[in-house]
Structures are given as C-alpha cells and as structure tokens.
Amino acid sequence: MLLTLFGVSFLVFAAFEIIPGDPAISKLGTDATPEMIAALREQMGLNRPFIVRYFDWLGDCIRGDFGRSYSYNRTVISMIGDKLPITVTMTIISMLLVIAVSIPVALLLAKYMGSTIDRAGYISNQILMAVPSFFLGILITYIFGLTLRFFTPGGYISYRQNFAGFIGYLLAPSVAIAIPKCAMSVKLLRSAILEEWNKDYVRTAYSRGNSTMQVMYRHVLKNALIPLITFWGMAVADMIAGSIVVEQVFNIPGLGRILLTSISNRDYPVVEAIILLIAVVVIVMNLIVDILYRCIDPRISK
Amino acid sequence: MLLEIKNLTIEFHDHDRPERVVEDVSFSLDKGEILGIVGESGSGKSMTALAVAGLLPRKKMEKSGEILFEEKNLLTLPRHDLRGLQGDEISVIFQEPMTALNPTMKIGKQVEEALLLHRHMTDEERKAKVMEWLEKVELDDSERVYEAYPHELSGGMRQRVMIAAAMVSDPQILIADEPTTALDVTVQSQIIKLLLKINKDSGVSILFISHDLSLIKQITHNVIVMQKGRIVEQGDTDEIFLHPKEEYTKKLISSIPSVDLRK
C-alpha cells in the first residue's frame, strides 16, 4: 500500500518534470532577461538533479509542506486547506445519500421481483446511471433553483459564515453527485440480493420458521452487502472526481476550482499536491474497504 | 399417529404443460418411527419431504391432498401458523452442509435461531440449551464451535451443527433430506449413528430421504419406495428387503453393492 503511494508520488512528480515549459519563465513572463530567469531557477531549486528534487519534495510532502504556489504568494497547504472541507463535506453527504437511499430501494425492488415496480425500477435505474452528474446538476438548478426557487443558483454560503446554510447549499450538488452512483448501487444490490436468495441457507432459514422479512434482514442482507462495499469504496474516488466538475455547475469554490485554475496557470506545486491528496484518499478508502470486509465477511481473514 | 399424508399430489405450473412431480402419495409417520423414502432422482421423494416441511413455493405449484399434523392440514394452514410449526415441531436437515449454513453468521447464532423465533427464553437459557445440543451432537470444543463461522468447520462438523440447530427446539418430526450424501463414507456412518442415538434418546420421528438403499436398510423401521412421483411399494423395511413384491423394488435391491458380504 505504501508502495502504491510511493509509486503514485513518483509518477506525479515525474509527469510534471517532463512537460515542456519552464515555470520560472511562466512566472516572470516572456520579457524577462536570461539572468533573471537563471536567478529565479536557482532560488526555486530547479537546477538540482531530478532525483534529489524528488526526494526533497517527497520529504516535504510527508511533513505536510507542499511548497509555495507559483502564481500566488501563498503556501500550497494554506490554499488547499481552505477548500478541502468543502469537497470533503460534499463527498460525505453524497456517500451517505447513496447508502441511505440505495439499500431501501434495492430491498423494495427485490421484494417485488419480476413485477411492474421491478421493471419500472430497472428502466429508471438504467437511465439515471447514464446521466452525468454535471448535467443532473444543471437539471436540478433549472427545476429546483430557477423554476421552484428552493435555492439560489450560485449563491454559495461559506462554512465560516453560516454552517447550516453551507450544508443546505451543498445539498443540491451532493444529490447530483449521488444519483448516478445510487442507481448503480441499487442495481448491484438488487442482483446481489437475488443471487443470495437462491442459496441453500435461505431454505434453511425458512425451515426454522423465519418469515420472508426475517430471512431478508437476518440472513440475506448482510451477505448481499459484501460486494457493495467494494463498489462504494471505489465510488468515493469517482465522487471526488465528480465533485470537481459539479462544483463548477454550482459555482462552489472548492478543490475543483483551484485544480482548474492551477492547471491553466501551470501552477504545478498546487496540482501535484491535489493529485497526491486524492491518491492518499483513494488508498485510505481501499484500506477502509479492506477493514470493513474483514468485519462483515468472516471468510476473509488471515 | 403423528403425521398423516393423504393423496398428496404436486404439480408444477411454471412450464407450458403442468408437470406432476408427486402423484397420489399416502403414508403415515408414528411417534418415534424412522420412515425411509427411497427412490432415484426425480422420483418425487425430496418434493414430498419439502411439502411436509412446508418449504415448497406457494406460487407456480398446485398441491392437493392433505398433510395432517396434530389435526391441522399443513397444505391449507395460514402462513403464519405454518411458520409457528416450522423449526419448532418440524425441523429439517439438508444434503449440503457446506451451503445450508449462513456463511456470515456465527454457529451459535444459527443454532439458537429456532429458539429465538419460537420460545421466550433469556439469553442465558438459550445459550445453555445451544451448548447442550452442541455437546449432544458430539462436537468437541463446543465453546469454540459456538463462536466459529461455518467455513472454519469440516463438512461432518457442519452437518452436526445442522442437526443441533434442527433439534434444539425438541421437534416432534425431523426431516432428513439426503443428510449424508455429500459426506465421506466414514463421516457418513458417524452421522447415521448420531441420528439413531438422537431418535432413541429424544423419541423424535425421522423422515429419512435417501437414494441409498443400504443406508435405508440400516436405519429405518418402515420404508416407502417411490418411482416417477408414485409410491411403488411400502411397508416394514426388513419385510420389503427380504420379500420385495414389485419388479422395480427387486431391481433396486439387486443393484445394491453387497455390503453385507464384505462384513
């Protein structure tokens, strides 16, 4: 796992090394004299060998020092630290929505297996899975923001000003991020339940006098959730990526906006830091999934 | 008479043409009796057993006749009342101990489930009862088994667990649907001995389903021979094995590998 992180950090650093374009030039502008550029390169430490700079950078990152932004006179950590709570909150709300909605819906569809409800559920699931979350965001803005006026599009409220208002404003984008993942969870969970339902232990449970509801909740649900855990773990990374785009729809100044401005400004320290951060999140999620697996499925343990 | 089956007929309706899997089957089971049902696959023996256990689906299937237990017809009994009997008065053990247990539930929880559903007991009383039965089915180290998950046990141990889970509520009828088919020969004979002992100690009636005539001969008092959904012959086990009347029974008996000669 640490090896993966090491690999990612190396790839990130190397990738930004091989690109054309000198950050010293882009910082000073094209009319800078060669002497000025050389001086700045020296000051930024760009003249040392690649490997040395990599380990320096990695060591700094581990200590929580991601360097200074090329474009703004601020440390990267202060730029990101500000915005991180926004993206994190949005991802958490989306994840909670996915779990809270998909389990009951999948149970409902499995209960009415083969009926009209099930077919309608299947079709709407397929459609919802195909809607990109930024288009959902636009639809939500159009329907609930502009037509029904439940919220003011673009009226982001900072968590420092009003925390309740902040959560309230994040609700709409979170729903937009959650819906496609939710549809996919429902589909996976429904088929997992049906698969479990054909297993022998279900008959055993019935033979002890369990009702259908009891068989579902005491026996089947836990087994059916096992494949879902992997999916949810992977969905977190997707949701962070989705939030970068959806932030633009709702005009939220989160990680996505810094990432985009940094990309267009060629502000590499910031881009590197964000990528690395997301990599850490992904790896930590894998770890959590692993631990959850061990808790829910006794067959996997060393 | 504990259980009486009268003219049981079962038809599947999920294909174009209805398919009769059990036709006009009648027999009875006395208290403490071990009754064997023997037949090849497709003879309807398992269907009959599942019908008695109330485990056949209600849809896509038509059942007629009567299954009388304590003056109640299990075929027409409301679902809720049927559930009250399942696992309490009528218990089942299945062929595949590997898959018949819930893989993510501790053994103790699975064994105590019938008590949880049918009896009002404190946690301590339940655990005591479960431990008692884990010991009765001759599981060593019953404390460890109580906390174990199914995958940590061997096939023979799991079948013992199944028996404990079926017997924990002191049922009157135990339906054993090919309980030893999936097991090694040595384990098989241990399980058979265990079932005989339980029958003797607790007086539970056993409906023993098997395709294995030599097993049936060893353990049952009475036997029913089935073919293509119908009863071919029924009666006292020793009598039938000595003097089979029907051609089909004779053929079956002659095909037994002669276990007795090897002894």
Place this chain on the structure above:
Amino acid sequence: MAFIKSIKKIFNKYHGFNFNAGLVITGLIFIIALVGCFYTPYEPTAMNVSIRNTAPSLAHIFGCDDSGRDVFSRVMEGIRNTFFISTMTVLIGSGFGIILGAAAGYYGGKFDEILMRINDALFAFPSVLLALVIVSLLGPGFLNVTVALGIAFIPSFARIVRSGFKSQVNMDYVQSARLMGAGDLRIIFVHILPNILPVLMSSVMIGFNNAVLAEAGLSYLGIGVQPPRASLGLMLKDGQALLATAPWNALFPGMVIVLMVLGFALLSEGISEAS
C-alpha cells in the same frame, strides 16, 4: 478468421431487450453522427443575430443559441465530435490495454508484477481525473483530449485483459496449441484472445460509455474541445448561463449525452447478460 467468427457468434447470441434497445439507440446516434459529417440543416457556426435565443420551432427544432446558431445542427456536430473522440479513446485504450494486459497475463513473472503495480497506481484514479492531469500536461484541445482520454483508459483495459489471459493461459487448449508448435504471438492473438472476446466486448462498450461521459466532462470544464467547434459538453457549459432565458441550449445537448451513454450501457449489459 476465428476473430470474425466469434464476433458473429456474439451477435447471433444476443437478442435480449437490453441488447436490442442499446443497438437501436446507438445505431440512431451513429447515423446522426455519420450524417453530421456531410450534412447539417444549418451551418453549425453560422450566426444570425435576428433569431437569437428563439425557442424550438419547426425551422429550428432544438431552438437557437445566444448567437443565433441552430442548436440542432450544433448538437449534430457535437455528436460527431464526441463519437470521434470516444472511438479514438477506446481504440487507444483497448489497443494498448490489450497489448500490455496480454503480455502481462501471458508471460507473468517480474514484468507482470511491475506492470500491474504501475497499473494499480493509475487505476486508483478515476479516469476523468487522470485525463485532467494529462490534459494539464499537454494543454487543452481536441487532439490532446483524445490522447489524454486514450491514455487514461489504458489501465482498466489492461487489467481486464490481463485477468482474462491469466484464467486462460493454463487451459488445455493453450497447452496443446503450444505442443503443436504455435508461437507465442499466435497463441495470444489466435487462440486466447477470441476466448476472452465476450468480456472484452462488454468492457469496450463500458469504455465507450465512460469515454462519452469523460469527454463531456472535460469539455464542460472548458479544457476539451475548444470553440468555435461544437461539443456536447461545451454546449452544456454555454447553455448553463442561458438556463433562465433559453433552457433548450443546455437541455437538448444534455439529453443527447444521456441517450448516448444509455445506448452503450445497454449494449454492454446485453452482451454480458448473454455470456
């Protein structure tokens, strides 16, 4: 030959609802894309100030945008561009993915180990994000987005192909082909590849599905297809500003994206259902 035969087999095998519905939707969109190469009702870039932001009508069935351009014609061009980009993406992704995955799965050993380590590291990233990073290295634009997405899609294809090869490489038919003196390349492409084709086909469809989504996302962020070229994502971005006055600018391109993604998803579903 074996290759074509197994593709034929796949098509003969699938007649499910999902597969047919997917085929109809994708076919329809493909035809629109094809027609869009030669004919659009109006010039997609032709501006006409007198019909700015007019609502859908018979003459302009999807309405007009704020420069008076015909939205339907622009959607046609957008579909064409999206189709092109996603096809190239899937070709690059699956091409390199097959080569890398087949080599890793077939030869195994150190090479497999190293390749899969790198692959795991990349796979951990959502492909949109990976493409975003690559675009930031290459700079925005039509071709760069295609390349970026193609590269971003290699890991997932490599992973699928590798596990397919891993499961086949020790089978009897491979051993007997080897005994008969078939070379590695022949075994990889003639013997094993057709056997993992159903899995591969299904993931190619998912690949299309994801490529359409990713392209739309990148264009929406303004780093994909650049104006004045039309792209569905770009139209959504521009249309969002007009949501209050001329919602058709965003709604129609969005719905077309949904249809495209849906079509590919149903196809993939239909293929994996039948195998």
